[in-house]
Amino acid sequence: MAVMNMVQALNSALDVMLARDPDVLIFGEDVGYFGGVFRVTDGLQKKHGLTRCFDAPIAEGGIVAAAIGMAAYGLKPVVEIQFADYILPAYDQLVSEAARLRYRSAGEFSAPMVVRSPYGGGIFGGQTHSQSPEAIFAHVSGLKTVIPSNPYDAKGLLISSILDPDPVIFLEPKRIYTGPFDGNHDRPLTPWSKHPASEVPQDYYTVPLGEAAIVRPGSALTVLAYGTMVHVALAAVDEGGFDAEVIDLRTIMPLDIDSIAASVNRTGRCVIVHEATRTCGFGAELAALVEERCFYHLEAPTERVTGFDTPYPHAFEWEYFITPKRIIDAIHRVLTA
Amino acid sequence: MSDRGGLSLHVPAPGRRPGEAADFSSVALEPSVQRPEIDTRAADMRDQVFSLIRVLDESGRASGPWNPSLDADTLRRGLRAMLLTRAFDERMFRAQRQGKTSFYVKCTGEEAIACAQAMVLDRADMCFTTYRQQGILITRGYPLVQMMNQIYSNARDPLKGHQLPILYSARDYGFFTLSGNVGTQYAQAVGWAMASAYRQDTRIASAWIGDGSTAEGDFHYALTFAAVYRAPVVLNIVNNQWAISSFQGIAGGEATTFAARALGYGLPGLRVDGNDFLAVYAASKWAVERARSNLGATVIEFYTYRSEGHSTSDDPSKYRPADEARHWPLGDPIERLKQHLLVAGHLSEADYAAMLAEVTEEVRTAARESEAVGTLGKSRPDAAVMFDDIFEQPDWRIKRQRDEAGV
Numbered sequence: 001m002a003v004m005n006m007v008q009a010l011n012s013a014l015d016v017m018l019a020r021d022p023d024v025l026i027f028g029e030d031v032g033y034f035g036g037v038f039r040v041t042d043g044l045q046k047k048h049g050l051t052r053c054f055d056a057p058i059a060e061g062g063i064v065a066a067a068i069g070m071a072a073y074g075l076k077p078v079v080e081i082q083f084a085d086y087i088l089p090a091y092d093q094l095v096s097e098a099a100r101l102r103y104r105s106a107g108e109f110s111a112p113m114v115v116r117s118p119y120g121g122g123i124f125g126g127q128t129h130s131q132s133p134e135a136i137f138a139h140v141s142g143l144k145t146v147i148p149s150n151p152y153d154a155k156g157l158l159i160s161s162i163l164d165p166d167p168v169i170f171l172e173p174k175r176i177y178t179g180p181f182d183g184n185h186d187r188p189l190t191p192w193s194k195h196p197a198s199e200v201p202q203d204y205y206t207v208p209l210g211e212a213a214i215v216r217p218g219s220a221l222t223v224l225a226y227g228t229m230v231h232v233a234l235a236a237v238d239e240g241g242f243d244a245e246v247i248d249l250r251t252i253m254p255l256d257i258d259s260i261a262a263s264v265n266r267t268g269r270c271v272i273v274h275e276a277t278r279t280c281g282f283g284a285e286l287a288a289l290v291e292e293r294c295f296y297h298l299e300a301p302t303e304r305v306t307g308f309d310t311p312y313p314h315a316f317e318w319e320y321f322i323t324p325k326r327i328i329d330a331i332h333r334v335l336t337a
Numbered sequence: 338m339s340d341r342g343g344l345s346l347h348v349p350a351p352g353r354r355p356g357e358a359a360d361f362s363s364v365a366l367e368p369s370v371q372r373p374e375i376d377t378r379a380a381d382m383r384d385q386v387f388s389l390i391r392v393l394d395e396s397g398r399a400s401g402p403w404n405p406s407l408d409a410d411t412l413r414r415g416l417r418a419m420l421l422t423r424a425f426d427e428r429m430f431r432a433q434r435q436g437k438t439s440f441y442v443k444c445t446g447e448e449a450i451a452c453a454q455a456m457v458l459d460r461a462d463m464c465f466t467t468y469r470q471q472g473i474l475i476t477r478g479y480p481l482v483q484m485m486n487q488i489y490s491n492a493r494d495p496l497k498g499h500q501l502p503i504l505y506s507a508r509d510y511g512f513f514t515l516s517g518n519v520g521t522q523y524a525q526a527v528g529w530a531m532a533s534a535y536r537q538d539t540r541i542a543s544a545w546i547g548d549g550s551t552a553e554g555d556f557h558y559a560l561t562f563a564a565v566y567r568a569p570v571v572l573n574i575v576n577n578q579w580a581i582s583s584f585q586g587i588a589g590g591e592a593t594t595f596a597a598r599a600l601g602y603g604l605p606g607l608r609v610d611g612n613d614f615l616a617v618y619a620a621s622k623w624a625v626e627r628a629r630s631n632l633g634a635t636v637i638e639f640y641t642y643r644s645e646g647h648s649t650s651d652d653p654s655k656y657r658p659a660d661e662a663r664h665w666p667l668g669d670p671i672e673r674l675k676q677h678l679l680v681a682g683h684l685s686e687a688d689y690a691a692m693l694a695e696v697t698e699e700v701r702t703a704a705r706e707s708e709a710v711g712t713l714g715k716s717r718p719d720a721a722v723m724f725d726d727i728f729e730q731p732d733w734r735i736k737r738q739r740d741e742a743g744v
Contacts, residue, residue, distance in 0.1 A: 025535065051535055057565060062524050062558030069528025069542075072513065073463075075535065077528075089554070096518045097525065105506035105514035106497045107726045141727050165729040210732065254732040 004200040005192040006177045009151035010040045010116075013158035014078065016204050018048045021076065024162060026053040028063060028080030028116075037082055038118055038177060064090035064115060068098050071113040076162055084119035084171060085128045091136070098167040099142030114161045114168045119147075120228055120275050121307075122175035122185070122321050126314035132227075132276035132307065137169045138253045138285065144168045144209060145253045149176065149230040150197035153250060156207025164209060173227035181228060182235035183323040210254035214263070218245035221269035221334055224260060224286055226252060229273045229322060236327035244271075244331065252282055260286070261293040268299040269334045273327055278306040300337035303330045349586035353657060359664035364640075365389065365594070366666070369608075372402040372619070375627040379605040386596035386606040389640060392615035397676030403619040409683035413692075415456060415614050416678060418476040419448035419671050421696040425471070425481060428700045429488055433649045437712035438488050440502045444469045446612065446644035446662070449670035450575055452476045453617035457625050458511070458543055465513045465526035466545040468503050469575065479510045481700060485707035491716040493707075497725060498718045520546055520553035523572070527562045527634075530570035534631070541569040541628040548595055549580025552588045556598075560636065564602040567633035571624040572604070574636065575611065577643035582656035599636035611639030612667040614674040642667065720744040 004012060017024045026041060032055040035042030044053040056063045060081050067077040081087045087094075098111040121130035137145045146161055146168055148154035154172070161168040175181045179189040192198035216234060220243040225233040230248045237244045245263050249256065264270045270290050272283040283304040290302050305327050313320055353360050369388040373381070392404050399406075407415075426443040433441040444451065451472030458464070464473050474484065486493040488502040496506060506514035513529075516522055526544030533540045546556060551574055563570055574595045578585050585595075599606030605627070609620040617639060624635035644662040646653045653659075678684035710716055724731065724739040731739075 057561050059558050059561060061554055062562050065521065065524030065555060065558055066528030066531060066562050069465075069525035069530070070532040070535075072525065073529045073532035073536075075532045092518065093521060093524075093555075097516060097521050100516075101514055102729070103726045104496065104500045104504065104516070105508070105726075106495065106499055108506045108508040109514045110729070144728075257733060 001199050002202050003193050003198050004151045005179070005198065006148075006151050006154050006172065007039050009155040009200050010158055010172065011042060011044070012200065012202065013155040014041060014044055015047070017159060017162050018044060018052055020204065023074065024076045024078060025051065025070070026078045026080070027056045029056055029058055029082045031055060031080050036080060038174060040116070040172070041080070060086050060090040061093055064093040064098065067113045067115070068093060068101070068111050071111040072101065072109050076112055078114045078116060078162060081115060081117040083129050084117040084133055085131045087115070087117055087133065094137070094143065094167070094169070095140050099140050102166070103142060110165060111167045112165050114158070114170050116170045116172060118174040119171040120173040120175055121312055122181060122228060122317070124314065124317050125312075127311045130312040132274065134171055134252055135276060135280060135282045138282055142166070143253065144251065145171065146209060146251045147171045147173065147227045148250060149173065149227055149248050150180065150195065151192055151200050152197040153207050153213070155200055156205055157209065157250065159204065160206045160209050163206070171227070175228045176231065180231040183232035183321065184235060185318050185321075207250070209251045210256055212250055212256035212259040213248045214245060214259070215248045216244070216246040218243045219267055220244060221271060221331065222247060222263040222267045223271045223273060223327070223331070224249060225273040226250065227275070229275060232322055232324055233273050233327055236324035236331065239324050240328040240331060242331055242335070257289060257293065260290065264290050264294040265297040268297050270294070270298070270302040271305060271327065271330050271334055272302065273305045273322065275307050275322060277309045278304060279309050281306055300334045303334050305330045349584070349591050351584035351586060351657070353661060355654060355656065355658060357658060359658045359661040361664055361666050364666060368401065369403065372623070375623055375630060376632055377605065379599070379603050382605055383600060386594055386599060386608055388608060390607060390609040390616045390620050391613055392619060393613045393673050393677055397673065397680040399615055399677060403616060405615055405619040405622060407615070407618065409678070409681070411456070412674065412678055412683060415452060415618070416671065416674050416684070417692055417696065418452040418456070418472065419614070419674065420693060421699065422448045422452060422472040422475045423671065424696045424700045425475060425484070428704055429485070430649065432488070432704070432712070437708070438490075438502050439713060440649055441488065442468045442503055442648045443645050444471060446669060447575060447577055447641050448472050449614040449617050449674070450611045450639045450641060453614050454543060454571075454573070454621040457618060457621040459540070461511055462541050462543055463511050463513055463526070463529050464543045464545070465522035465529070466515060467519065467547055467575070468515060469547070470545055471503070474505060474507060474510060474512055477510045477512070479507050479512070481703035482706045485703055486710060489707060489712045489716070491707065491711040492718055493710050494718055497722040499726065520550040520555040524555045524558040524562060527559045527568045527570050530568040531562070531566050534569055539629065541571065541625065543571045543573065545573045545575065547580060548574060548576040548578070548585045548590060549583060549588045551595055551598065560598065560602040560604060563634035564604050567631070569628040569631065570634045571621065571628060572634055572636045574638045575641060576638050577641050579643050579647070579657070581647040581651060594638060596636060596638035604634055604636050606636040606638070608638045608640060610667055611641030612670040612673060614670055615677070640667070
């Protein structure tokens, strides 16, 4: 065991897989010599060699297209898109190609690859370094979407993603790279070293895709969250003194519907939290599934606490970013409805 | 103030629409006079992108530095592959008109390009094609009946009815699953080639795109990545003059050649008479040997003409002169290779007639077998396979929705 932050845990996952499997290779903008703008690939080129971890041209569509070709050949490419906001030039290659090779070739070809991308807000990144585009991937049949919330899960989920036979979009909430940011921007950030999930095995292990984690048990209501919002939700529940069950989805596709339904059927109330804009956000799907699976156990309408339907505004970071207060208000409404 | 007047927007027009005269007078046919060594630096062979590699002359004689000097057997195999491709196209086009399938795309007039390159490549080299390189599959001996089963989406469709007719996939034949989104395969081919180099394999990739789709970003990605990583890939551009109803000027072919795109990336470019089987063979061989020698990618523009419609869904007489095909100066690839074989004494008219009868019968037999299984709507795979192959293992949604569909 070692104490790692998210960046170190992700780096360790890549290091372990490069060592285990010669078919794993990494490329992306600035990931080689420099080790990535967030340092996730730091030292990997030096340790494993130039052809195992190298720089790519600034061409997200080209990076993903090349990865598809490599995956179809039989390699396991892990590519980095420097910010999730930049992934859109690759959207055609992801939606029409990576996600469809297996279906359209009736299983002759597939694209086992991982697209890693730092994502989410809270860093004063403005419109182009803050967005949360997970819903546009969850909407596509043939893609898996993973969003870890702590170092232990990040490493285990990334290793599972690399082993997975299908394409995985791996979104890394960059606000929690160095500590479990809980939305209280005016307080000092607690480092990961103070959090139990920073205890990370140095060797190989996996956290399976499609299994949510109950990060805080409770009986009065269920809060569904993922990524940074897990920590904001936990802070809200603590500050409000609620008897809430907080579920970290960990992967939104495949989704652990059984854990969600079991919890909401028990508590009878549900609040959904995500950073992404509300309309057609993944919360809409979650709310629909909760209604389908839990309607006769529900005591109150389900609420969504989400990003507003605006572009991500630079000057209004803390009006836009979800704080514990917004979640506390929503929980109050759901508990008293 | 200047008196130069206001600006005006230029929109390219072919000058050969219905009612106008077919005109190919501006076609640059300056022959390539030199065959560079395969390790020539791109910068030292720039003239190639503005000239045209030709081997066969008007009378069917082969000459010049690019003559691949093929033996009679290879030439006859090439002729047969082209004839079989054309016979297959004609049969399937008719089948669409008879309501046996929804869609078909012929490659009439372009057979030499796919067939000759397929003969140069190793069978294990992976081809990332467009929908007009069925000649590669046919040359490699893929069963015609399987192609037809796919076109008819019948119970024996190897792609389980998942995919539009003609968008084949044949991994064991080095034929990558075809996309209906034009251009996407071009940059994937470069990735596949990079993987082969990474593994220190000996296989190369063959990438295909049409003149129209060179305007896609994928084309730029492909040439950039191929140049940067010196990927073992042949980057083929089939310039058949027309992208549905848009002439090649709309894709940027008015002021320069498509082969010249290579220059900006530091890649070697070749421009080839695509209706000359021997020229296609020779240029492909040059590029394949260069790639396999770890010297990187080559861009090849095959200059040809789409002598029929884009697909079964359009009528070319609505957007170009009805007689334009007759004025195309580079002739028909089958006629030209046949003429060469006749002149060289490697084939008689009787041999040709026998070959034609043989390929026609081969197509007829395959069609009979496939149609006995069934044509579109008359036979199809079990509907449960609609839910196969989304992921390697279906998740709960897929299982639940399959139940919901009752299949």
